[in-house]
Amino acid sequence: MRDLIESNLLLFHLSITDQLTGMYNRTYFYEKIEKETENAERNKQPITAMILDIDRFKSINDTYGHLIGDAVLVKCSETIINSLRKQDIAFRLGGDEFYVLMQNTAMDEALAAAERL
Numbered sequence: 001m002r003d004l005i006e007s008n009l010l011l012f013h014l015s016i017t018d019q020l021t022g023m024y025n026r027t028y029f030y031e032k033i034e035k036e037t038e039n040a041e042r043n044k045q046p047i048t049a050m051i052l053d054i055d056r057f058k059s060i061n062d063t064y065g066h067l068i069g070d071a072v073l074v075k076c077s078e079t080i081i082n083s084l085r086k087q088d089i090a091f092r093l094g095g096d097e098f099y100v101l102m103q104n105t106a107m108d109e110a111l112a113a114a115e116r117l
Contacts, residue, residue: 021077048110050100057096
């Protein structure tokens with residue numbers, strides 16, 4: 001029984017995680033944003049969303065190859081995760097697109113976070 005529970009937890013983790021970066025994936029993004037938006041409205045707290053992408057990422061892949069492009073994506077995801085608060089949630093939507101959901105965060109706090117990134 002314990003093996004079954006551990007296997008199910010592993011499968012769940014794999015289903016919501018981007019394989020390359022270890023960030024949450026697009027599937028989990030759609031689930032989580034709906035829940036977090038509802039929570040923010042119910043608790044009358046601000047919520048902020050930040051969309052990020054890598055400028056000229058296609059040229060990195062074209063010039064240096066996809067292995068280097070993947071390394072850039074991993075480094076960017078690490079930078080994003082390490083720059084956020086524990087309660088912030090980061091996602092890789094695909095390609096070079098990232099999304100950060102910042103709970104209980106007003107616009108000025110989100111702008112400061114964006115500047116850090």
